[in-house]
Amino acid sequence: MNEVKNIMVIDDDPAILDSIGMLLEFEGYRVTVSSDAAGLLSMESELPDLLLLDIWMSGTDGRDICKQLKQQSSTRNIPVVLISASREIEKSAKQAGANDFLSKPFEVDDLLRKVEMHIR
Numbered sequence: 001m002n003e004v005k006n007i008m009v010i011d012d013d014p015a016i017l018d019s020i021g022m023l024l025e026f027e028g029y030r031v032t033v034s035s036d037a038a039g040l041l042s043m044e045s046e047l048p049d050l051l052l053l054d055i056w057m058s059g060t061d062g063r064d065i066c067k068q069l070k071q072q073s074s075t076r077n078i079p080v081v082l083i084s085a086s087r088e089i090e091k092s093a094k095q096a097g098a099n100d101f102l103s104k105p106f107e108v109d110d111l112l113r114k115v116e117m118h119i120r
Contacts, residue, residue, distance in 0.1 A: 004028065004029065004030050005029050005049040005050065005119050006029070006030045006031075006032065006046070006047075006049050006050075007024055007029045007030070007031050007032070007048055007049065007050045007051075007052065007119070008031075008032045008033075008034070008040075008050070008052070009021060009024070009031060009032070009033045009034075009052045010033075010034050010035070010036070010037045010040065010051070010052070010053050010054060010057070011052075011053075011054040011057070011083070012035050012054065012057040012058050013054070014035065016054075016104075017033040017034075017035065018033075020033075020052065020111070021033045023108060023111070023112075024115065027112065027115075029119075032048065035057075037053065037057060037060045037062065037065045038060065040065060040069065047074070047075065047078060048078060049078070049079075049119050050078070050079050050080075050081070050115060050118050050119045051069070051078055051079070051080045051081070052081050052083060052102075052115075053066060053080055053081070053082055053083065054084065055082050055083065055086075055089060055093065056084060056085070056086075062082050062083075062084075062096075063082065063089075063092060063093060063095075063096035063098075064096070066080050066082060066093075066097050066098050067096050067097055069097075070096075070097035079099040079100070079118035079119070080097070080100075081098065081099060081100040081101065081102055081114055081115075082096070082098040082100075082101050082102075083101075083102045083103075083104060083106075084101070084103060084104065085103065085104040085105075086103070087103045099118055100114050100117075100118060102114060
């Protein structure tokens with residue numbers, strides 16, 4: 001039997017956290033949601049198997065968080081999918097070390113395809 005994969009979703013929009021969280025739980029994933037990316041950098045236990053991280057959050061740029069995660073030995077191998085309402089910043093998301101990019105609004109199938117691709 002396969003181990004349940006843990007996905008962390010960080011976004012400052014509660015509606016997005018709720019909808020993505022419920023969708024991924026329905027698909028069989030264990031999901032942690034948060035509106036605060038700051039605590040992410042000090043994670044040591046219960047590291048997620050995948051991180052879905054919004055780029056534009058109040059006071060925080062997800063690209064900066066991604067860069068810092070990719071520089072730490074304990075978190076550098078966690079796949080990060082950066083999410084943004086702006087399609088123009090996909091290049092800067094990749095430059096920040098993101099494994100993938102998803103633009104809002106997105107199709108549920110696109111989200112699930114990216115999750116499955118990076119969590120295997």
